[in-house]
Amino acid sequence: MTEENPLLALRDKISALDEKLLALLAERRGLAVEVGKAKLASHRPVRDIDRERDLLERLMTIGKRHNLDAHYITRLFQLIIEDSVLTQQTLLQQHLNKINPHSARVAFLGPKALTRIWRRVSTPLATLSSLLRAAARSSPIFLIR
Structure with a gap:
């Protein structure tokens, strides 16, 4: 942090973290595609409510250790989970369109x-x-x- 502009230095650090978060979210989405392919191959449904519940509980526990509010963690990861579900639904729809192009x-x-x-x-x-x-x-x- 520079003495001339400590706020700017802090904002630069936040911006660097934001870029890392975006890269991790993109990596997570790529993994969601792979999960979708595995579900498609094994004829499993896109949505797994038990997995989502267990994941949110685990993340809230971890978040609590980092002094993060449970509501914040829940809202954030529900959005991330919903993106994964939509990504997998899109993959499934693309597969179904190939099977039956006249649907x-x-x-x-x-x-x-x-x-x-x-x-x-x-x-x-x-x-x-x-x-x-x-x-x-x-x-x-x-x-x-």
Whole structure:
């Protein structure tokens, strides 16, 4: 820390830690893809509630040793777990699309019609004309407003 600007030095350290956190999150996502492939090969479901519960309990215990609030740990890792689940669901959907390329397609009219679970596999359409153009290209079966 320099005497001229100790705040800047501290912020630089935080920025360096943020970069490390992002690299670790990217590595974790890569592992989630590998887990998804293993689940696909062994015909296991994407979501494992018992594993998620055990993981959160273990992480809260570790967080407590580091004086981190349990609520903070829970919120943070629920978001990370949800990203892993969505990543694995996307992998599964890509696999299913290869098996059955003529499966049902869904088109959404309006941004509010799109729920969080569909974010990775579908795109909301803002206007009726964009919906009709998409329908002509991809033959959706279901239209949701």
